[in-house]
Structures are given as C-alpha cells and as structure tokens.
Amino acid sequence: MAATYAFWLAGRQATGEDTFDVTSPWDGRLVGEVSVPTDAQVEEAVAAAHAVVDEFAATPAHVRAAALDHVSKRLAERTEEIAQLISAENGKPLKWARGEVGRAVSVFRFAAEEARRFNGGEAQRLDTDLGGQGRLALTRRFPKGVVLGIAPFNFPLNLCAHKIAPAIAAGAPIILKPAPATPLSGLIIGELLAETELPAGSWSILPVANDKMPALVQDERLPVISFTGSEKVGYAIMDSVPRKHCTLELGGNGAAVVLADWASDEDLEWAANRIATFSNYQGGQSCISVQRVIADASVYDRLLPRVVAAVEAQVTGDPSDDKTDVGPLVSEDAARRVETWVQEAVDAGARLLTGGKRDGASYAPTVLAEVPADVTLSCEEVFGPVLTVQKADGEAAAFAAVNDSKYGLQAGVFTHDLQTAFRAHRALEVGGVVIGDVPSYRADQMPYGGVKQSGVGREGVRFAMEDYTYERVLVLTGIDL
Numbered sequence: 001m002a003a004t005y006a007f008w009l010a011g012r013q014a015t016g017e018d019t020f021d022v023t024s025p026w027d028g029r030l031v032g033e034v035s036v037p038t039d040a041q042v043e044e045a046v047a048a049a050h051a052v053v054d055e056f057a058a059t060p061a062h063v064r065a066a067a068l069d070h071v072s073k074r075l076a077e078r079t080e081e082i083a084q085l086i087s088a089e090n091g092k093p094l095k096w097a098r099g100e101v102g103r104a105v106s107v108f109r110f111a112a113e114e115a116r117r118f119n120g121g122e123a124q125r126l127d128t129d130l131g132g133q134g135r136l137a138l139t140r141r142f143p144k145g146v147v148l149g150i151a152p153f154n155f156p157l158n159l160c161a162h163k164i165a166p167a168i169a170a171g172a173p174i175i176l177k178p179a180p181a182t183p184l185s186g187l188i189i190g191e192l193l194a195e196t197e198l199p200a201g202s203w204s205i206l207p208v209a210n211d212k213m214p215a216l217v218q219d220e221r222l223p224v225i226s227f228t229g230s231e232k233v234g235y236a237i238m239d240s241v242p243r244k245h246c247t248l249e250l251g252g253n254g255a256a257v258v259l260a261d262w263a264s265d266e267d268l269e270w271a272a273n274r275i276a277t278f279s280n281y282q283g284g285q286s287c288i289s290v291q292r293v294i295a296d297a298s299v300y301d302r303l304l305p306r307v308v309a310a311v312e313a314q315v316t317g318d319p320s321d322d323k324t325d326v327g328p329l330v331s332e333d334a335a336r337r338v339e340t341w342v343q344e345a346v347d348a349g350a351r352l353l354t355g356g357k358r359d360g361a362s363y364a365p366t367v368l369a370e371v372p373a374d375v376t377l378s379c380e381e382v383f384g385p386v387l388t389v390q391k392a393d394g395e396a397a398a399f400a401a402v403n404d405s406k407y408g409l410q411a412g413v414f415t416h417d418l419q420t421a422f423r424a425h426r427a428l429e430v431g432g433v434v435i436g437d438v439p440s441y442r443a444d445q446m447p448y449g450g451v452k453q454s455g456v457g458r459e460g461v462r463f464a465m466e467d468y469t470y471e472r473v474l475v476l477t478g479i480d481l
Contacts, residue, residue, distance in 0.1 A: 002030040005183070007037055008190035008205040010048035011198065016041055020207075022184055025091035025328045025361045026319055032089070032184050037206050042216070048201030049146040049173040050221040056202045057143050057171040064168055065115040067196035071165075072108035074192045075101060082157065082188055084320070089182045090156055091328040091361065093319045096281055103444055104161040110445045110461040111165035118169065118465055127481055136476045141469040143172035144245055145223040148216060150237075152229045153330050154285040156182035160189055162444070163226050164203065166464035173202045175222065181330055183207040217241060224468055231381075231453050238456075247457030247467045249449055251381035252409030254439040255292040255402045257424075258303055259395060262414040268303050271414050275387070276310030278440035280326045280365045284385035285334075287454075288410045288440045291382055293389040294401045300391045304369065307389060308353050311365045314385075326385055328361035335363045338384035342366060345377045345388075355385070373404075381407065395420065399427045409450035410439040431458075 006013040015035040022031045037045070075082065083097040092100070122139045126132030149163030160178055167174035178186030190205040208216065217225060217237055226247045227234050234248040258271050279290040295303050319327035329335045339358045345368060346352050355366030366386045371378055377388065392398035402411050410432040413424045421435045431450040434441045442448055449458040457467050 002032050004033045004035065005187050006035050007187065007207055008194065008203070009037065009041055009045050010201045010204055011194060012200070013190075013194070014041060020180070022089050022182070024088050025330050025332075031085075034183050034187070034207050037208060039212075042206060042208060042212070045175055045204040045206060046146070046216070046219060046221055049175055049204065052173055052199050052201035053143070053145055056173050056199050059171055059199060059202075061115050061118075063197060064171060065112040067193065067198050068108045068112035068115060068165060068168055070196050071189065071192045072105050072112065074195070075108065076105045078188075079105075082185065085188065086157055086182075086185050087319045087327075089184050090153065091319050091330060092282055093324040093327045094322055095324075097319075100155055100158050104158045107158065107161040107444050107461060108165050111169040114166075114462050114465060115169035118462070119469075125481060126475070134478050134481065136479045136481065138474040138476065139471050140474070141170075141466070142472050143170055143469050145172065146221060147172050147174040147224045147226055147468055148219075148222040149174055149176040150213070150225070150227045150229065151176065151178050151186060153179035153182040154282055154287075157185035157188070158444070159228050160186035160205075162228075162459050162461075162464065164189060164193075166459075166461050167468055168198065168203065169461065170465040170468045172224070172468045175204045175206060175216075177206055177208050177213065177216075180207065180210060214240070226457075226459075226464070226467070228459075234455060235453075245467065247449075247459070247464070248455035249287070249457075249459055250453065250455040251383075251407055252287040252289075252439075252450065252454055253291050253379075253381055253405045253407040254288050254410060254412075255294055255405075256290045256412040256414070256438050257392075257398045257402060258293065258295040258299055258414045259398065259417075259420065260296040260298045261416050261420075263299055267414070268299065268306055272303060272306035272310045274438045275307055276314060276365075277325070278438045279387040280311065280314050280385040281440070283327055283329045283363070285329060285383050286440060287381070288442060290387060290412070290438050290440060292401075293387060294392050294398045295389065296395075296398060297391050297393050300389075304353075304389055307387070308367050311367050311387065312354050314365045316362065316364065326365055329363060329384060330361070332361045334384070335361045338363050338382060338386060341375075341377045341380075341382060342368070342386060345371050345375045348372045348375050350375070350377075350388075353389075379406070395423070399424065403427075403429045406453040407450065408452040409454040410434060410442075412437050412439040412441070430454075
C-alpha cells in the first residue's frame, strides 16, 4: 500500500477533505496519496504566516541556524530513503536522485551559515560634507514579508530547499507550493522542520492545485514571490502583481561552445562525454541542460562523431537501477511533445544522427545536426534528452550563435585561453558562463539566474536572502567620529 501524505499547515501536520494520487512516470504505479488543503486551511496558513512576520524577523540567528543545521543533518541521514522517493515520483535515475539529496543537504547547511553572518550591518560616515558632521549611517537588511515559494517538478527536493532555506535564514515566513506531479519530496522537508523550534506559522507546505494559485499570488499578505518554472507562467505571475517583488527562474536553451583551441583528442573526448551526460541527465529536464552544441569549424568533424557515440553510450531504462543514466520524462504528454518537436525539425531538413524514438514517457537520447533556425527545437526549451549540433566559423560567430536566443540562463565555453574566457564573460548574454565545461554546472551557493526571457533575480542562498529582504538605514546624530 502506498502511503498517504499529510501537508504542513503553520508548522503542524494537517489533512483536508480531498486527496490526489502521485504515480510513477516509469511504470504508472501509485507512489503516494496526498491530502489537499481546503480553502479555509490555505487561509489559515496565510493568516498565520502574516501574523508571525515581526516575531520571526526578530528570532535570534542561532535559533534559525540551528533549525537549518538540523534539517541538513536529517536529510543526510535519510539520503537513500529520500532518493528512492524522488526517483519514484519523478522518474529520475537513482544516482541523480542521490546527488539531489546531497545538494539539498548543502543548501540547508549553507543557509545555516548565512543565517549566522547575514545582516551584520554596515557603518558609513556621513561627515564627508559639512551637513553630515557628527552623523553615522548604519544599514541593515529586514525581511520584506511572507514569501510565496512555487517549486517545479524537475528537482522536487532541492528546488524546494532553495525556496525554504533562504527564507528561514533571512527570518521571512514562507508558504511553499510543491509541484503537483512531485509533491512528496517537498513534504519530507516539512517532517524535518517540524522537529525544530521555529515559531508556529513561520512555514507551511501546501500541495495546492494550480487553479487555486491566482488567489494566493494576488494576496497582499504575500509580498514576495519566488517562482521556478515555465516562462509563460512566470511572466503571467509577474504581470498580474506588478507591485510585488518577484524572483523568476525560468527556461533556458543551454549552449556549449567548443572553440578551436580545444582540439586535442583528450579535449574532445572530455567535451563529448560532458555534453552527452548533461544533455541527458534528468531526462534533459533541467533548465541548464545542454540543448545546443556550437563547435568551431576546425573541430566540428572530429567532435560530432564523439558526441554521437557518447550519447549512444548513455544507459536508458528503469530509474531504480543504479546503472541507469536516463529515465523517463515526467509524463507521457511531455515525451509526446518532445517527439513532435523532433519530427518537425526532421521534416524541415534536420539530420537525425541518433535517437528520435519514444516509448511511453521515455524518449531516447537524441542528436540532430543541420537544424533549421526557425523550427521550435531551435527557438524553445526542449526540456527533454535532445541535443542539436551546429558549426561556427570562429569565436565571434560562435558567441553570436549563443546570443541568438530569447533565453539567457547559462553557457559553457570549452577553451584553454584566459583572454577568451574573459571575452566570453563580457560578450555572452547569460546569467552565468562556465569555462572548460558544460552550462549545466551549478554550485548551490553561487548566484544563479538568467537574463532576457530566462527570468529576473538570483537564487543561491545568500542571493535569495537579499531578494527576500530590503535595506533600511539608521542615522545616528551627535556622534563623535
């Protein structure tokens, strides 16, 4: 029998009147049954969070840090159990699920560290002009209010952690909505938070249906929204609440650039294997997965067969098998969409080099070349295990190809040249440039986010804390400086 999961309302377990089923995208089996909060329970959670804003902001740093440390340690202790849950509800191969738990362990640990040192204050002398003589300004950061965190399905534990941990570290109450397809991992965080001494009302985890979200988004008691998901939904949220603070981590069309100096056999093998791995990990369902390879003309013919071979070496199948590299997509509908986009590209003249086959919710790792610039696969985020490879005549053409996208999340540049690295950093219209590797690298403490249609604001624990807070200056008068 699959377990029935309660939700977390103002720090305590609760159940509603209805439930919904969470099923495995791999084999359709029932993974768990989730209780759905009623409208009255959602209102109770919002009211409780709003009521505790001042109290939580004043909670000593050591209390918040201890709670975050506790969650980090407990996640580590339950790694295998939680990894199996992620794999079951999401279809993510077990080895990647274990890695996700490890990242969430780090996120809560980083947040505990930041809670202890954040908001230390900055003193500024104002006597640089006569009118400021005897005056000193002290700047501190204070929470903007309750955070509404909206998490996606592709990293069902770690992206919940990226909403919850910075909010607690900053002293901001949070209401988290996990993705309907994958709510179980986020609810596990509630079990661990309930073991701490955080104030009642400072956090809730509510598996609310998507059609109930507009009312929450509009609620004036929730002045900060942190959303990770699709471009369409993210900008619809921002447009509907122009006076709220919104952090949006949206889609990408990740490019890996292989330049002429990355030319030895060892270089090309490394690049091909990294590209193959990170165009297919999580079934390609990552905003920074490799979707485009842009190779200098001088290395293109040597790189392409290596990429195809490395992609074909990816092990597909049952996500619960430790040997599996690529599992199913989150649903059969998602796989059908990828199938349609690939077929459109082939019909328009693209060369299918490997893959291109669907089996239920699974889609074979796929490589295409000579893809027309105007097909959907070139313009949109595929969010599946599909890779396109194109040739560029030199560095400038390669960088222009990266920028020829409405998205700008991260890019990878394979080069050994430091000057080229700095030129890439200046020229590429993205939120992050990774040198010597794919765009899929993310350290959870670094600033992470995009430009153009990839969103606004930054995640990464300290940077999210800055988004959740604002500066308030205190001017002291009559100070003998």
